[in-house]
Amino acid sequence: MAQIRIEQVKKEFGDFTAVQSSTFTIEDGEFFMLLGPSGCGKTTTLRMMAGLELPTSGQIYIDNMEVGQKPASQRDIAFVFQMFALYPHLNVGKNIAYPLKSQGVSRSEVKRRVNEVARILDIEDLLNTPVGGLSGGDRQRVALGRAIVREPKAFFMDEPLGALDAEFRERMADELRALHDRINATTVYVTHDQLEAMQMGDKIVVMNHGVVEQFGVPQDIYDWPATMFVGSFLGSPPMNFLQCNSTVKSGTSSIQLGDVSIGIPTQIDSLSGELALGVRPEHVRLDDNAPLRGVVTAIEYFGTTQIVTVKTEFGEVKARVASNIDVVANTNTGLELNAQTLSIFDSNTGSVLRSTANERVLAHG
Amino acid sequence: MSYSANEPSSRTKWGAGTVVILYAIVTLMPLLWIVATGFKTSEDAIAYPPKVFFEPTAEGYVNLFTTRTRVNNEDLANLEPAKTWYEQLVRDRGQVIAGPSRYSERFLNSIIIGFGSTALCMLLGTAAAYAFSRFRVPLKDDLLFFILSTRMMPPIAVAIPIFLMFKNLGLSDTHLGMILLYTAVNLSLSVWLLKGFIDEIPVEYEEAALIDGYTRFQAFYKVVLPQAATGIASTAIFCLIFAWNEYAFAVLLTSGTAQTAPPFIPTIIGVGGKDWPAVAAGATLFLMPVMVFTIVLRKHLLRGITFGAVRK
Numbered sequence: 001m002a003q004i005r006i007e008q009v010k011k012e013f014g015d016f017t018a019v020q021s022s023t024f025t026i027e028d029g030e031f032f033m034l035l036g037p038s039g040c041g042k043t044t045t046l047r048m049m050a051g052l053e054l055p056t057s058g059q060i061y062i063d064n065m066e067v068g069q070k071p072a073s074q075r076d077i078a079f080v081f082q083m084f085a086l087y088p089h090l091n092v093g094k095n096i097a098y099p100l101k102s103q104g105v106s107r108s109e110v111k112r113r114v115n116e117v118a119r120i121l122d123i124e125d126l127l128n129t130p131v132g133g134l135s136g137g138d139r140q141r142v143a144l145g146r147a148i149v150r151e152p153k154a155f156f157m158d159e160p161l162g163a164l165d166a167e168f169r170e171r172m173a174d175e176l177r178a179l180h181d182r183i184n185a186t187t188v189y190v191t192h193d194q195l196e197a198m199q200m201g202d203k204i205v206v207m208n209h210g211v212v213e214q215f216g217v218p219q220d221i222y223d224w225p226a227t228m229f230v231g232s233f234l235g236s237p238p239m240n241f242l243q244c245n246s247t248v249k250s251g252t253s254s255i256q257l258g259d260v261s262i263g264i265p266t267q268i269d270s271l272s273g274e275l276a277l278g279v280r281p282e283h284v285r286l287d288d289n290a291p292l293r294g295v296v297t298a299i300e301y302f303g304t305t306q307i308v309t310v311k312t313e314f315g316e317v318k319a320r321v322a323s324n325i326d327v328v329a330n331t332n333t334g335l336e337l338n339a340q341t342l343s344i345f346d347s348n349t350g351s352v353l354r355s356t357a358n359e360r361v362l363a364h365g
Numbered sequence: 366m367s368y369s370a371n372e373p374s375s376r377t378k379w380g381a382g383t384v385v386i387l388y389a390i391v392t393l394m395p396l397l398w399i400v401a402t403g404f405k406t407s408e409d410a411i412a413y414p415p416k417v418f419f420e421p422t423a424e425g426y427v428n429l430f431t432t433r434t435r436v437n438n439e440d441l442a443n444l445e446p447a448k449t450w451y452e453q454l455v456r457d458r459g460q461v462i463a464g465p466s467r468y469s470e471r472f473l474n475s476i477i478i479g480f481g482s483t484a485l486c487m488l489l490g491t492a493a494a495y496a497f498s499r500f501r502v503p504l505k506d507d508l509l510f511f512i513l514s515t516r517m518m519p520p521i522a523v524a525i526p527i528f529l530m531f532k533n534l535g536l537s538d539t540h541l542g543m544i545l546l547y548t549a550v551n552l553s554l555s556v557w558l559l560k561g562f563i564d565e566i567p568v569e570y571e572e573a574a575l576i577d578g579y580t581r582f583q584a585f586y587k588v589v590l591p592q593a594a595t596g597i598a599s600t601a602i603f604c605l606i607f608a609w610n611e612y613a614f615a616v617l618l619t620s621g622t623a624q625t626a627p628p629f630i631p632t633i634i635g636v637g638g639k640d641w642p643a644v645a646a647g648a649t650l651f652l653m654p655v656m657v658f659t660i661v662l663r664k665h666l667l668r669g670i671t672f673g674a675v676r677k
Contacts, residue, residue: 052572072575079576085569089591102578146577 002063002153002186003028004049009058009068011044011210018044020210021058026154026188026203031180033201034190037233041210043158046190050156051075063153073102078147080157084139086131086146093118093127096145103150117145120179136164140172144179154186161196173200194234198222206230216361223280224358225343228350231278237307239278241345242314247272248344248353255344257314260291263339265357274347277314281307283338284319286327290334299327310335396652402645410641424458425642427451429468429633429650433460468647471629476654477540478625479609482547486604487597489548490555491563495585497556498563499571509560512553520550521613531618538623546618547608554607555600562596563589598665602658609655626651 004026011019019041026032034042047053049060051072060068067075078099086095093114100110118124121141126134131142140160147155160176161169177200180187191197197204198218206213206221206229214226225231231239244257253266255277262277286308294312301323308319308327317335321327344353354362373381402410404421433455444461447453455462496502497509527546528537536542566589574584590597612627619625630647633640 050576052575072572073578073580077576079573081569081573083567083569085567085573087570087573087588098574099577102583146573150577 003061004154004186004188005059005061005064006045006049007059007061009045009048009055009060011041011048011053012056018210019048019055022207022212024205024212024215026186028186029184031177031187031200031202032189033197033204034188034207035194035197035201035204035233036192036207036213038192040207042190042192042205042207044210045207046156046158046188049154049188050077050079052079076150076152077154077156078150078152080143080147080155080160082159082162084143084160084163086134086139086142088131091128091130092123092134092142095131095142096127096149099146099150113149114145117149120148120182121145137168137172140164141175144176148179148183148185152185154188157187157189159191160189161191169196176200195236198234206233208233220361223341224352224361225278226352226362228276228278228345228347228352231343231345235280237281237318237320239280239343240284240315240317242277242279242312242317243347244275244277244314245273246275248275253339257292262292262337262342264342264344265340265355267344267353267355268359269353269355271344271346271353275353276345276347277337278343278345278352279317279337280341281318281320283341284317284321285336285338286310286319286321286325287334287336290336292335292337293332294335296327296329296331296333299329399645400649403642403649405642405645407640407642410645411639422454422642423451424454425640425646427454428640428643429646430466431455432463432466434463435460466633468626468629468633471624471626472650474540474619474623475609475625475627475651478543478547478623479605479654481540481544482551482608483601483605485544485548486551486555487601490552490559490600491590491593491597493552493556494559494563495589497560499568509557512556515549515553524614524617527614528617538619538621540623543615543619543623543625546614547604547611551604551607555604558600558603559593559596562593562600566592595665598662602662605658606655 007023008021009019010021022045034046036042044053048055051070055068059066062075087098096114096117097110100113118127121144123138123141126138161172164172173196201218203216204218204221205215208229214221214230221230222234228241242257246256248255248267249270250268251266254261254263292312294310294317296308297311298309300307304323305320306323308321310317310319310333340357343358345351346353352358403425405419406422406424409416409419441456441459447456452462497505502508531537531542570588571584574588610627615625616628630644633643633647
């Protein structure tokens with residue numbers, strides 16, 4: 001079990017920079033999510049930690065040992081691939097035993113550990129079957145078995161649930177998390193599914209275009225995104241952005257949207273120009289008396305809640321409101337924003353302006 | 366009776382079956398004829414109309430493996446009684462065995478050169494295909510095209526340069542020379558075929574092995590090779606068939622020590638009249654190794670041909 005530290009790691013493939021100078025730390029025993037859209041560099045980052053790619057520059061520490069340029073076989077880690085990569089010419093038991101064989105573990109010890117792992121994963125009756133005919137879930141379990149049998153320093157998983165159908169994903173996600181809680185091993189998990197990341201992760205790194213956008217616990221990242229990208233990538237529907245040409249000053253706690261003044265957390269940074277006011281859909285309330293006006297253009301019904309799309313002069317706002325509220329399409333309505341949850345972004349750079357509310361989160365992100 | 370949309374009707378199946386059987390008969394007929402001729406007497410072999418039913422004799426095979434001299438009847442009568450059945454067979458035709466023929470020697474040459482070049486070709490081909498498939502090789506596409514381009518003309522087109530080259534290098538009429546030549550000719554085929562097979566094997570398997578603590582070579586040996594077995598087997602069959610059947614270079618470059626069976630078999634005709642049964646016997650035996658090799662690997666061959674046709 002180990003702490004993993006990534007310091008200024010950079011990876012270039014020819015002219016293309018896949019990962020730009022990433023730095024973050026994964027604490028011992030953490031379930032850590034690398035989240036981002038496809039092509040953002042999250043898988044490359046994971047593969048560099050595992051030793052399947054070597055970083056162009058920067059250091060990777062596993063258990064305080066610099067391993068950046070060491071081959072995978074010397075890092076004592078386990079990797080679960082998206083398509084599981086079970087050796088097709090070996091049966092389930094031999095697949096699980098394979099990592100032990102390379103270490104020259106005695107035959108009786110191999111047998112004991114394979115049986116133990118099979119018991120943990122509840123696949124004891126499959127040990128002698130070929131991997132070819134296994135269901136997706138059982139393949140997943142065998143892949144996990146092969147990973148945990150060696151008791152490595154860390155587990156790396158590259159979208160391990162991506163190949164499973166939706167219904168099964170839920171269950172495997174629970175199993176994975178339960179397994180992690182039981183063996184308490186440092187786990188790094190790559191996913192593009194923000195729900196999966198928030199549901200399973202102790203901490204999340206959000207990446208985009210090879211850059212680490214934000215790093216922290218799921219709720220901090222969700223509530224106080226460091227960039228507009230993070231705000232829009234997490235959450236469904238994503239964070240709303242009201243675009244305006246305005247000014248915020250240090251110490252102020254309101255922003256002028258045209259004629260309307262909106263309360264915001266007390267600001268630390270000052271900026272004048274193209275700003276974006278970020279608000280989560282659940283922090284928007286429909287209030288006919290509110291000064292911020294818009295026209296209802298769409299209503300989507302989701303059981304207990306509904307998503308109401310309102311077109312304002314500063315952009316579209318989606319509000320998540322209770323289903324029992326009557327909303328009529330094409331009518332004019334007022335929007336009340338929950339002041340203490342708002343973030344102000346610099347539209348040009350996409351980064352958030354510091355306020356007393358998000359300062360704590362941004363300090364270590 | 367009802368059929369699903371993609372299930373052919375029984376009439377179509379019958380029609381297709383008939384065509385396949387007819388085709389099999391047409392292609393197998395010469396083969397059957399050769400096998401049958403091997404067991405005929407010289408007279409039966411050239412009888413007109415051709416004899417379908419005949420009394421089988423081992424004469425062709427005896428003639429294939431021996432050289433004989435004709436003797437007159439008095440001398441024949443004065444000889445001691447024949448010790449073996451084949452000696453008797455020869456004497457019945459008014460001849461005595463003078464010694465063994467060179468057929469078994471040529472046959473052995475064919476085996477050494479055919480299997481030797483196939484093995485070498487597989488070794489080099491797999492290594493090259495693996496490198497082309499997995500590593501960033503500079504000028505990869507150009508190199509692959511260059512390798513393919515060696516097959517853009519019939520190999521025999523460069524017979525004269527090769528003849529001169531072999532002569533100067535002392536490779537003429539040597540086993541090594543023929544093995545190298547057939548390997549060179551087959552290598553482009555094997556690199557391209559094997560690259561296709563290795564491309565189909567997801568790289569994750571090797572990466573999994575690397576993570577599991579194996580070296581790159583162990584990953585190749587223990588994980589890639591077993592999965593590429595199908596492709597290697599079918600490629601090996603193609604290479605062996607070429608090297609085994611090759612005639613033109615064998616005629617040109619071998620005469621004594623390293624002569625293979627294909628150039629030897631026609632020379633049987635010239636010994637003691639038109640001995641068709643001996644030629645047929647030689648051809649029949651010559652077919653066996655490739656047939657056995659193909660039958661042994663047939664499961665792989667069938668899978669090999671359809672491999673990669675469907676994305677799983």
